[in-house]
Amino acid sequence: MNALLVMPIVIPMAGAAVSLLLRGRRALQCRIGIMTMTMLLITSIALIDRVWHEGILVTQIGKWPSPFGITIIADMFSAIMVVLASIIGLATAIYAASSVDSRRQSFGFYPLLSVLLMGICGAFLTGDLFNLYVWFEVMLIASFVLLVLGGERAQMEGSIKYVTLNLMSSAVFLAAVGIVYGLTGTLNMADLAEKLNSPLVGGVHTTVAMMFLIAFGIKAGLFPLFFWLPASYHTPPAAVSAVFAGLLTKVGVYALIRVFTLLFTHDVSHTHGIITVIAGLTMVTGVLGAASQYDFRRILSFHIISQIGYMIMGLGLYTHAAITGSIFYIIHHIIVKTNLFFVSGVANRLGGSYELKRLGGLYRQYPWLALLFMVPAMSLAGMPPLSGFFAKLALIRAGLEIEQYAIVTIALVVGVLTLFSMTKIWSEAFWKPAPVPSLDAARPRVEGIGILPHGTQIDDSAPNEKTASHECHNYVTPKPLMSRANWSMLLPIAVLALVTVSIGIGAELVLKVAARAADELLNPAGYVEAVLGARS
């Protein structure tokens, strides 16, 4: 029993349990949330260190021998994902301390965040298909509640779509798991990797592969199945959107990469050809959607979709360089996208809206915030010294190597269009003069320009409660930037921006880690041996 492997699941579970016991004590819950995430980050770094030095780590729950028991396994790819998840978890816990209103916090924001992280880490670490389903559900239920927490009209409408599509994908996933079990009599992924690729399994193989593609495609937001994402991700408070944007779709991508490198490699030209086509369509539709939007968070939501296209593109090309590129892209994207949503939350607090037309003049007022926006925004678009450039470069070079010019062209054009829509946010929210006469006066002038209905009382003395009820209508009392409360919002943004820059500077090292993960993914023999070799 390797304790380090189960810790990323146990720590958030314990954190959630403890903070549930302290129901109603908000400040304490918040502290426990941050502490839990810090511990999670420390263990996950210890985990990736162990995996890097000792290779794939495996443990069997309850000491049942391998194909029968539940396997928890961490290879390089899982370890990377767990580290990223805990970074985002910690950043969100700090960011939420002052940005999530007290009503939402007292209804259990922090326990839910811990449960969400538990589900995500569980999904990354499990080596069993049915357990993957269970962790998906843990994660989904936590995300459902986080999404509807607060019960604003927009949130409810968004969550109907989110819940429906995700439950449908779970049903498809479950059906696919059932068929796999019927075909092979096992659900252990390493065991399946051997049995599915034996000639005994007939043509149903590809059908099952496509069912998994649909199930995970819905969760990841792939081309024809992404409609729930832009309809729901912009409705909850910024902290919730940020953790969703950073992590949830990436669990779908993780599952796709895992399943399509380990289980379904019997007919690569067919299945991965389909994935490549879907990747291209996903990139194009996502970025065109973003270009048509005028809401800060909706633009960002559509960008998630186009970026998922890049990650899947690497999987579709299915060479060592391409998978490396995909993993690098995931590393880069999780950090950057979360950060952009964080910035949107600060912009909303300062400017009082998520609508780009109502924002403006942020650069003049807060040049530092503008810089903090520029780092992730330019990284997302792929500007040279930042992480996005190297991620895109790795993928495009991989595409050129095997002469897939069509997908490479799409990737390049989409990069330019991404730059265009980031420039749109920049010029609207930061550059153009503020639509309101001046922003630094003590009293908010929102009433004067008719954003709030007349007669609405704005009480500056009790900011949290008040902003809460307005936040989802995108109306928030503007506040000075450097107050103590905003401190906890700016710190994670600054740190994540720093991480983005360091990924860019230390691209060599990150690429090495990603290449190691790709090695392991493309040679499933090591994975299989690690699980089944531990049988005796």
Next chain:
Amino acid sequence: MSLILAIVVGSLYATGLYLMARRSIVKLIIGLSLLGHASNLLIFTAGGVSTDGPPLVKRGMETLNPPYADPLPQALILTAIVIGFGVLAFALVMIHRTHEAVGTDDLDLMKSTDV
């Protein structure tokens, strides 16, 4: 037996999808729960249907004798049912709150967050 179950699974999927395509959120939730049941039944069928073969070790024997029903799909379904039940309970509360917040049960009128 498998044939009957296959037909039932198919009809459950068809009914579930039909209900989900309706405009009412109540029908949507019923449709979703039917889809879940269909998947559970599919696992059950895919695991192999056999009668008169309880997976019990007979007195005096060390291992199971071959014709026996596979207990694992039933364990899987049990888990899936519990999860599905929890999610369904959540979904019911959610549509209730949605009905309160939006004032309608018509999905076509819930478009404000769409593009």
